Amino acid sequence: MSLEATSVPTVATEPFINRRDPALALGPDGRPAMSRRAPKWADVPDEKWNDWRWQLSNRVNELADVAEILNLTEEERDGLSAPDKFRVDITPYFISLIDPDDPNDPIRRQVIPLGREAQAFTAMMEDSLAEDRHSPVPGLVHRYPDRVLMLVTTQCASYCRYCTRSRIVGDPTQNFNRAEHEAQLDYLRRTPQVRDVLISGGDGLTLAPKLLEQIIRGLREIPHIEIIRIGSRVPVFLPQRVDDELCEMLGKYHPVWMNLHFNHANEITPEVARAVDKLTRAGIPVGNQSVLLAGVNDCVNIQRQLVHKLVEMRVRPYYIYQCDLVEGSGHFRTPVGKGLEIMEGLRGHTSGYAVPTYVIDAPGGGGKIPVMPNYLISYSDHKVVLRNYEGYITTYEEPTDYKAHDKTTCDACLHARKEPGQSGVLGLLEGERMWIEPTGFSEVHARGNDQPHRLQQPGKWTPYGVGPIEGKARETLPVLPAEFGPGEEPRPLDGEPTASAHGELL
Numbered sequence: 001m002s003l004e005a006t007s008v009p010t011v012a013t014e015p016f017i018n019r020r021d022p023a024l025a026l027g028p029d030g031r032p033a034m035s036r037r038a039p040k041w042a043d044v045p046d047e048k049w050n051d052w053r054w055q056l057s058n059r060v061n062e063l064a065d066v067a068e069i070l071n072l073t074e075e076e077r078d079g080l081s082a083p084d085k086f087r088v089d090i091t092p093y094f095i096s097l098i099d100p101d102d103p104n105d106p107i108r109r110q111v112i113p114l115g116r117e118a119q120a121f122t123a124m125m126e127d128s129l130a131e132d133r134h135s136p137v138p139g140l141v142h143r144y145p146d147r148v149l150m151l152v153t154t155q156c157a158s159y160c161r162y163c164t165r166s167r168i169v170g171d172p173t174q175n176f177n178r179a180e181h182e183a184q185l186d187y188l189r190r191t192p193q194v195r196d197v198l199i200s201g202g203d204g205l206t207l208a209p210k211l212l213e214q215i216i217r218g219l220r221e222i223p224h225i226e227i228i229r230i231g232s233r234v235p236v237f238l239p240q241r242v243d244d245e246l247c248e249m250l251g252k253y254h255p256v257w258m259n260l261h262f263n264h265a266n267e268i269t270p271e272v273a274r275a276v277d278k279l280t281r282a283g284i285p286v287g288n289q290s291v292l293l294a295g296v297n298d299c300v301n302i303q304r305q306l307v308h309k310l311v312e313m314r315v316r317p318y319y320i321y322q323c324d325l326v327e328g329s330g331h332f333r334t335p336v337g338k339g340l341e342i343m344e345g346l347r348g349h350t351s352g353y354a355v356p357t358y359v360i361d362a363p364g365g366g367g368k369i370p371v372m373p374n375y376l377i378s379y380s381d382h383k384v385v386l387r388n389y390e391g392y393i394t395t396y397e398e399p400t401d402y403k404a405h406d407k408t409t410c411d412a413c414l415h416a417r418k419e420p421g422q423s424g425v426l427g428l429l430e431g432e433r434m435w436i437e438p439t440g441f442s443e444v445h446a447r448g449n450d451q452p453h454r455l456q457q458p459g460k461w462t463p464y465g466v467g468p469i470e471g472k473a474r475e476t477l478p479v480l481p482a483e484f485g486p487g488e489e490p491r492p493l494d495g496e497p498t499a500s501a502h503g504e505l506l
């Protein structure tokens with residue numbers, strides 16, 4: 001027999017069914033697999049169950065309704081009956097994924113409140129990322145030089161107990177209306193340095209489809225906006241919402257990127273895999289942001305299962321966030337060492353694609369700060385000492401004849417985009433200045449808030465004893481209050497941390 005006769009025909013003639021693709025998983029009846037449905041809804045016809053509007057209007061929020069589905073503990077009963085708790089609302093699809101008899105079920109812990117939620121903790125804040133102070137118009141957080149966070153709604157498909165934006169999320173009275181969307185778009189039209197807009201909330205995918213499209217179209221009509229991103233947990237809580245119509249709409253406004261929010265592998269179901277498949281087929285690169293949560297995913301192996309399931313769906317783990325210092329999240333918080341341990345257990349141990357960046361979103365609003373285990377052990381003239389994931393130590397020799405890049409002839413340098421007041425550490429490296437002084441926020445006022453940015457205190461950022469600095473004569477530096485002697489650090493205002501006084505943070 002020839003080679004063609006034995007090996008090629010099997011490939012060519014038999015249709016290949018890809019059993020590895022989670023979007024093609026079949027159930028025991030040979031039809032597309034479905035996840036478990038709580039007995040309460042056993043008789044709901046599939047057309048209704050699969051209709052996102054039915055799922056939204058049949059959400060569970062009252063103690064009595066939850067008790068029909070889950071065997072509640074005393075502490076959960078306390079949580080559910082607390083009078084001014086953060087909103088509870090859970091889609092029938094999502095609550096059905098919970099094991100009714102396991103009080104530690106990782107999905108359950110994310111959506112069912114505990115009495116402990118009301119407990120305050122040290123450093124707890126209402127708006128821990130100071131988003132309201134960085135909002136030039138309501139709902140638009142402009143913190144970074146080239147990108148903004150655009151909050152378009154306060155509504156979500158279900159509500160996470162640890163929500164970082166619980167000060168507004170879930171509250172219909174604080175929702176953003178069309179006049180506010182228009183004011184947000186108007187700010188963006190006037191702000192050409194913004195090239196990346198992140199639509200979030202709440203959850204933009206809970207908006208009426210027409211309204212969502214109006215907003216996205218409004219953004220796409222602004223010529224300087226290069227990419228549009230959507231941060232959404234709808235595909236997790238309500239995968240039924242990701243229908244062909246939505247994907248077709250989003251596909252018209254490319255480049256559109258999306259970040260989802262999975263925290264545990266139990267959230268990845270056949271329904272989710274099919275929803276994510278639709279998004280990726282619409283050409284949307286999909287990422288994931290998870291939050292490190294005690295009792296949910298504070299484990300290297302749980303995180304590894306999660307990231308493996310994500311990359312199987314072609315979702316790229318993007319960030320893993322340290323839990324914010326927000327009201328209601330005290331019992332979810334972990335030490336930072338836990339996050340570092342997880343990163344040690346991922347980098348090198350699994351595909352680079354499966355490794356997110358671990359970040360702390362800076363309390364007070366400094367943006368995301370990566371937290372990394374140390375791989376660079378030391379560095380001296382022409383030699384870098386490194387260690388790998390196993391602890392193996394190696395060195396890298398640097399070139400001795402590197403000719404510095406010539407900025408004066410480089411087209412990209414000559415036409416570099418300006419970052420007024422935010423050149424940051426690069427500015428220090430380039431010798432342009434000797435200290436960092438955040439600027440550019442003084443015009444920023446939030447709703448009813450006429451305070452300048454909290455770091456906008458020139459005295460805090462003026463170094464002593466450095467003599468005249470090129471381009472900025474000593475005399476032009478802000479005059480410091482007389483009570484500070486030479487060499488003495490300016491004191492922070494009451495309770496305010498400053499970069500020059502990090503000892504005080506500790």
Ligand SMILES: *Cc1c(COP(=O)(O)O)cnc(C)c1O
Nearest residue numbers: 141142143144147148149198368
């Ligand atoms: C997270 C965030 C962004 C986006 O940050 P990336 O690191 O680019 O993903 C932008 N603006 C605000 C206010 C944010 O919180």
Ligand code: SF4
Nearest residue numbers: 156159160163202233
């Ligand atoms: S989906 Fe996001 S915005 Fe909505 S409750 Fe959860 S964390 Fe908050």
